[in-house]
Amino acid sequence: MPEDTVDEYLTFSLGEEEYAIxxxxxxxxxxxxxxxxxxxxxxxxCGLVNVRGAIVPxxxxxxxxxxxxxxxxxxxxxxxxxxREGERDKVSGLVVDQLNGVIAAGRTAIQDAPHFKSRVDMRxxxxxxxxxxxxxxxxxxxxxLNASGEVPGTAELEGEQA
Amino acid sequence: MSIDLSQFHNVFFEESFENVDVLEQxxxxxxxxxxxxxxxxxxxxxxxxxxGGSGTFGFSDVADFxxxxxxxxxxxxxxxxxxxxxxxxVLLGSVDCLRMLxxxxxxxxxxxxxxxxxxxxxxxxxxxxxxxxxxxxxxxxLDVQAPExxxxxxxxxxxxxxFRPLPELAQRGNDPLRLIRELKEIAPxxxxxDSSLIPDWERYDPTRLEMSWTxxxxxxxxxxxxxxxxxxxEDECDLAIVPxxxxxxxxGDTSAANESKQxxxxxxxxxxxxxTSAEDVQKSSAEASGSPDPRPSDPVGGARPAAPKKVPxxxxxxSQSIRVDLPKVDALINMVGELVITQSxxxxxxxxxxxxxxxxxxxxxAQLQRQTRALQEGVMxxxxxxxxxxxSRFPRMVRDLSRQLDKDIELVMSGENTxxxxxxxxxxxxxxxxxxxxxxxxxxxxxxxxxxxxxPRTGHVWLKAYHQVGNIVIEVADxxxxxxxxxxxxxxxxxxxxxxxxxxxxxxxxxxxxQPGFSTQEAVSDLxxxxxxxxxxxxNVQALGGSINVESESGKGSTFTIRLPxxxxxxxxxxxxxxxxxxxxxxxSIIESLQPSAxxxxxxxxxxxxxxxxxxxxxxxxxxxxxxxxxxxxxxxHEGIVVIVETDRRRYGLFVDDLLNQQQxxxxxxxxxxxxxxxxSGATILGDGRVALILDVDxxxxxxxxxxxxx
Numbered sequence: 001m002p003e004d005t006v007d008e009y010l011t012f013s014l015g016e017e018e019y020a021i022x023x024x025x026x027x028x029x030x031x032x033x034x035x036x037x038x039x040x041x042x043x044x045x046c047g048l049v050n051v052r053g054a055i056v057p058x059x060x061x062x063x064x065x066x067x068x069x070x071x072x073x074x075x076x077x078x079x080x081x082x083x084r085e086g087e088r089d090k091v092s093g094l095v096v097d098q099l100n101g102v103i104a105a106g107r108t109a110i111q112d113a114p115h116f117k118s119r120v121d122m123r124x125x126x127x128x129x130x131x132x133x134x135x136x137x138x139x140x141x142x143x144x145l146n147a148s149g150e151v152p153g154t155a156e157l158e159g160e161q162a
Numbered sequence: 163m164s165i166d167l168s169q170f171h172n173v174f175f176e177e178s179f180e181n182v183d184v185l186e187q188x189x190x191x192x193x194x195x196x197x198x199x200x201x202x203x204x205x206x207x208x209x210x211x212x213x214g215g216s217g218t219f220g221f222s223d224v225a226d227f228x229x230x231x232x233x234x235x236x237x238x239x240x241x242x243x244x245x246x247x248x249x250x251x252v253l254l255g256s257v258d259c260l261r262m263l264x265x266x267x268x269x270x271x272x273x274x275x276x277x278x279x280x281x282x283x284x285x286x287x288x289x290x291x292x293x294x295x296x297x298x299x300x301x302x303x304l305d306v307q308a309p310e311x312x313x314x315x316x317x318x319x320x321x322x323x324x325f326r327p328l329p330e331l332a333q334r335g336n337d338p339l340r341l342i343r344e345l346k347e348i349a350p351x352x353x354x355x356d357s358s359l360i361p362d363w364e365r366y367d368p369t370r371l372e373m374s375w376t377x378x379x380x381x382x383x384x385x386x387x388x389x390x391x392x393x394x395x396e397d398e399c400d401l402a403i404v405p406x407x408x409x410x411x412x413x414g415d416t417s418a419a420n421e422s423k424q425x426x427x428x429x430x431x432x433x434x435x436x437x438t439s440a441e442d443v444q445k446s447s448a449e450a451s452g453s454p455d456p457r458p459s460d461p462v463g464g465a466r467p468a469a470p471k472k473v474p475x476x477x478x479x480x481s482q483s484i485r486v487d488l489p490k491v492d493a494l495i496n497m498v499g500e501l502v503i504t505q506s507x508x509x510x511x512x513x514x515x516x517x518x519x520x521x522x523x524x525x526x527x528a529q530l531q532r533q534t535r536a537l538q539e540g541v542m543x544x545x546x547x548x549x550x551x552x553x554s555r556f557p558r559m560v561r562d563l564s565r566q567l568d569k570d571i572e573l574v575m576s577g578e579n580t581x582x583x584x585x586x587x588x589x590x591x592x593x594x595x596x597x598x599x600x601x602x603x604x605x606x607x608x609x610x611x612x613x614x615x616x617x618p619r620t621g622h623v624w625l626k627a628y629h630q631v632g633n634i635v636i637e638v639a640d641x642x643x644x645x646x647x648x649x650x651x652x653x654x655x656x657x658x659x660x661x662x663x664x665x666x667x668x669x670x671x672x673x674x675x676x677q678p679g680f681s682t683q684e685a686v687s688d689l690x691x692x693x694x695x696x697x698x699x700x701x702n703v704q705a706l707g708g709s710i711n712v713e714s715e716s717g718k719g720s721t722f723t724i725r726l727p728x729x730x731x732x733x734x735x736x737x738x739x740x741x742x743x744x745x746x747x748x749x750x751s752i753i754e755s756l757q758p759s760a761x762x763x764x765x766x767x768x769x770x771x772x773x774x775x776x777x778x779x780x781x782x783x784x785x786x787x788x789x790x791x792x793x794x795x796x797x798x799x800h801e802g803i804v805v806i807v808e809t810d811r812r813r814y815g816l817f818v819d820d821l822l823n824q825q826q827x828x829x830x831x832x833x834x835x836x837x838x839x840x841x842x843s844g845a846t847i848l849g850d851g852r853v854a855l856i857l858d859v860d861x862x863x864x865x866x867x868x869x870x871x872x873x
Contacts, residue, residue, distance in 0.1 A: 034852065035853075036743070036845075036852060036853040036854065036855065037743060037791075038836070038839060038855075039789040039790055039791075039839060039840075039841065039842065039855075040790065040839060040840060041839075047853075048832075048836070048845065048853040049853060050847045050851050050852065050853050053496065053499065053500055053503070053830075053847065054830075054834065054835060055830050055831075055832060055834065055835060055836070055845045055847070055853055056835045056836075057835060057836045088834075090834070090835045090836070091835050092835065
């Protein structure tokens with residue numbers, strides 16, 4: 001068996017659960033600030049913020065995953081992540097409760113999470129892994145940030161695209 | 163000398179493509195029956211520069227091809243062959259081929275050799291056609307096919323190079339003797355110097371070179387080898403490289419006699435061989451005549467048809483413009499955009515109670531505002547280019563298409579110098595091509611049809627550009643048959659765009675052609691109807707923040723009018739408040755703002771609100787409704803402000819809670835990180851760092867109209 005590839009993930013919490021995204025997709029961490037509402041947007045799109053002159057949409061991750069709403073304050077964190085749309089690289093913000101840290105996980109240590117019961121919409125889950133005995137849900141940013149929830153192209157683990 | 167030439171490749175390609183454009187334009191403007199010598203010279207010069215440059219940089223494909231073109235042009239220039247449409251066609255075809263070769267060289271790909279070879283054949287055929295019959299001056303045949311043409315011509319034994327530097331050449335650090343020494347390294351030479359032009363001792367300036375040389379190379383070396391020697395002084399001298407043929411190694415007189423009649427006119431009283439033979443001298447004699455050359459100018463007087471006109475020499479152009487990479491300009495523009503935001507942030511502080519009484523601070527802020535604005539306008543100017551960059555392709559296109567369709571069409575362009583943003587030029591070209599094609603293909607009738615309709619046989623297509631309050635207007639008009647209303651209607655019914663019994667005005671019918679999937683042409687013609695319809699044209703125009711509409715009169719023609727915002731990056735905006743939200747209305751769309759009194763408000767059908775303003779009923783759009791702004795309480799019309807806005811044709815009121823300040827805003831695209839939002843043309847960043855959306859008043863009206871229909 002070939003040597004296992006180890007990727008790093010940024011972990012954060014939403015409520016009681018711990019989630020992770022591929023760290024190579026992360027551009028910047030910011031604290032929450034007021035957003036400008038976008039007309040006709042999806043309910044999980046909070047609005048637009050100014051990131052040094054660029055206008056960036058911010059996604060309410062709780063709503064996107066179907067979790068209960070919470071109030072945002074200045075301790076709330078926004079993670080800016082890159083995504084590819086057509087020919088262009090775009091940036092989105094993800095609102096999360098709090099950051100936890102960075103974990104390393106080998107590809108073999110990631111299990112598929114196809115059929116277990118959760119409040120979380122399974123389309124957005126890339127797999128499950130463990131760190132210090134805690135279960136961590138790896139998110140698929142490509143489905144997550146796509147309005148239709150469809151997978152653009154053949155996205156497996158996000159690490160493939162980064 | 164080992165310099166890495168690749169660093170100059172970009173400049174070479176840019177210049178070469180410009181020269182190709184010059185070539186093409188020159189050919190198109192050429193009056194075949196009565197060609198202007200200077201026009202031909204300009205064309206020749208463009209070809210010559212491309213050849214020289216491509217030779218220097220080792221793009222031999224391009225150099226070889228251009229060389230043959232140059233030979234043909236040279237013959238035309240020397241009067242050795244007449245000029246007719248067919249030759250121009252061959253040359254235009256060669257221009258296309260040259261473009262292809264240059265692109266291939268730039269991309270580092272293999273050129274389409276089949277196309278090139280076919281075109282070379284055509285060029286050679288044209289060249290030979292002349293050798294067989296068209297010779298005008300005695301003995302002209304001898305040096306026509308000059309160096310690389312393989313077919314059996316008289317043996318070339320060497321070259322005669324006439325080199326007359328501009329007097330300033332030495333002042334720029336070039337040494338003519340070094341050049342002659344370099345020639346000596348290529349082949350055995352005989353050098354003679356003409357010093358007769360050196361003025362009297364009192365007027366003599368030792369820093370000025372007032373002499374010329376004739377160098378005879380006694381070996382048939384490649385022409386490019388000689389040109390390479392002079393490549394650095396090309397612009398600073400008159401240079402003629404003439405093949406020496408037959409058995410005349412010292413060759414002065416033989417080839418002097420070979421030159422065309424025109425050269426005879428150039429004979430100076432002193433009659434030196436260099437002058438008499440050096441027809442090529444004429445190519446850059448413009449530069450020479452511009453310099454304080456002490457030799458008597460044109461002593462023969464009327465013997466010569468027309469003195470060459472003064473053309474801007476490359477050196478003057480160089481001092482007037484510089485080439486800058488676009489990203490650098492864009493970075494600068496972005497930076498200035500940030501500055502504008504910072505400035506408006508500071509401006510907001512002006513009203514802080516704590517800062518009252520600091521007069522000098524306030525003065526400084528006011529000054530900063532003015533200067534920022536001036537800086538911004540200046541920077542935006544950098545991106546502006548005359549629209550001729552886009553228009554220049556049309557003469558060729560119209561010419562080709564009308565020949566292809568056997569129609570007689572004249573293109574009339576105006577306002578080519580109207581300046582527009584570079585992005586506009588890039589994005590508007592395709593839609594314009596489409597519109598002009600449509601006019602030629604569908605608009606203008608066949609000459610016989612036109613005559614039967616009592617119209618001149620020659621159809622006209624007008625291409626106009628001009629400024630109109632805050633907009634750039636581009637019109638494409640023709641005097642053809644106009645849009646066929648019945649056919650459009652019928653097609654729209656077939657396509658299910660309208661109901662069969664729909665009552666539509668003519669204008670509404672014409673607007674149907676902009677609907678997606680609408681095309682009246684039954685057969686897909688070579689020209690239009692390739693699936694790219696007017697809807698794409700409209701979409702492209704809208705993507706630039708503009709609008710397009712059509713006017714047409716049966717039998718008289720149609721006019722398409724495109725309106726575009728002046729700049730794509732900044733504008734003056736009116737901030738308005740709706741609920742808790744702030745939006746921006748472009749100031750150019752606003753006619754007035756008012757708080758309506760209760761008696762101005764009327765209801766149509768009990769629901770739609772209108773206000774009566776100076777006898778006119780205007781529909782009112784509640785911004786909060788169309789944009790789904792959450793409001794605690796729906797205000798009455800007389801409690802807020804109605805902003806009267808004007809779009810292409812219609813006026814309506816936008817109802818908002820309050821007017822805030824006006825300010826200059828930097829337009830940012832929503833699509834950079836998000837996607838288009840209906841009713842919104844972009845976004846900006848306000849002084850407090852928050853994002854505000856810029857409203858698209860045209861789209862908002864449409865959205866309201868739809869809402870009314872659904873209601």
